[in-house]
């Protein structure tokens with residue numbers, strides 16, 4: 001920009017066009033960002049967003065979407081909203097039951113610095129509610145969710161897996177956190193959670209990537225209630241430490257207009273508006289026992305995770321625990 005333009009604009013002598021929409025993310029959103037302990041034996045690590053598009057075909061009713069952008073990128077994924085909208089499934093080329101599984105489902109293991117190669121597997125979304133009240137969402141992406149075993153049978157495997165933590169800040173000070181777990185999750189005060197320095201720790205379930213505040217075994221038979229023993233178990237441990245901020249893009253989300261704005265003009269944002277599913281649909285005729293199937297449909301993306309929250313939790317009841325215990 002010409003050196004005089006800002007001064008002319010300030011004097012009201014020139015209307016400066018908006019060159020590109022980008023926003024500044026408060027530094028405390030990074031300073032307090034969670035660190036994620038991936039399970040030592042988890043075969044399914046953080047995965048690149050664009051790789052999910054490269055390894056899938058958008059389909060509706062198991063038929064390729066006609067007129068879909070080619071190549072499909074994170075800058076044009078939202079165009080599928082006009083070509084099937086919520087019925088679009090990013091369907092894997094190999095199929096969910098492929099055996100052996102394709103390598104792309106396994107993601108990238110973070111190195112000793114906590115960085116998962118050069119992939120982008122995290123989206124940080126900042127929602128400003130005014131008066132210093134900010135919710136920072138940290139969305140984690142995995143190409144595959146391996147479900148838990150019950151009585152030797154496996155349930156709930158799906159392609160594409162979105163999980164998140166959310167930290168609620170007041171004037172730059174963290175107040176409380178949300179840990180997503182399957183269809184629900186748990187909330188804690190910032191003071192209650194385990195930290196490394198300022199940064200809260202999140203323990204990721206082996207295969208399911210549900211986020212817990214404590215390492216160990218977690219029963220999630222009853223959503224939002226975390227018990228050390230039970231029927232449907234997630235396992236967490238201090239396996240591999242992932243620093244999601246090293247593999248992240250950042251955005252703001254305006255709670256009145258529902259518009260996402262990236263932190264820099266070269267960061268893709270259109271993909272956040274995609275209304276479809278990040279993996280295969282449940283295969284037709286998939287056998288199920290008590291309504292539970294081995295292979296199930298993939299998930300929606302971040303915009304469906306209640307970004308405009310009143311409470312720390314996406315739904316009621318919302319109990320913000322002041323200490324870390326197994327059960328509510």
Ligand SMILES: *[C@@H]1O[C@H](CO)[C@@H](O)[C@H](O)[C@H]1NC(C)=O
Nearest residue numbers: 041042043044146206207235
């Ligand atoms: C963790 O998952 C892997 C497969 O991804 C499996 O081989 C291993 O047995 C699981 N470990 C536990 C403790 O569940």
Ligand SMILES: *[C@@H]1O[C@H](CO)[C@@H](O)[C@H](O)[C@H]1NC(C)=O
Nearest residue numbers: 081082083084085086087275
């Ligand atoms: C697409 O789905 C979204 C989310 O359910 C809905 O709000 C929108 O109206 C739909 N758009 C079209 C074109 O059907």
Ligand SMILES: *[C@@H]1O[C@H](CO)[C@@H](O)[C@H](O)[C@H]1NC(C)=O
Nearest residue numbers: 108109111115116117118119
């Ligand atoms: C990341 O990208 C840089 C620059 O392109 C390259 O030198 C480096 O090897 C890449 N690292 C990994 C782990 O792929």
Ligand SMILES: *[C@@H]1O[C@H](CO)[C@@H](O)[C@H](O)[C@H]1NC(C)=O
Nearest residue numbers: 254255256257258308309310
């Ligand atoms: C966000 O939530 C606030 C408070 O509940 C509400 O007034 C507003 O309409 C919501 N915004 C959208 C886009 O729904």
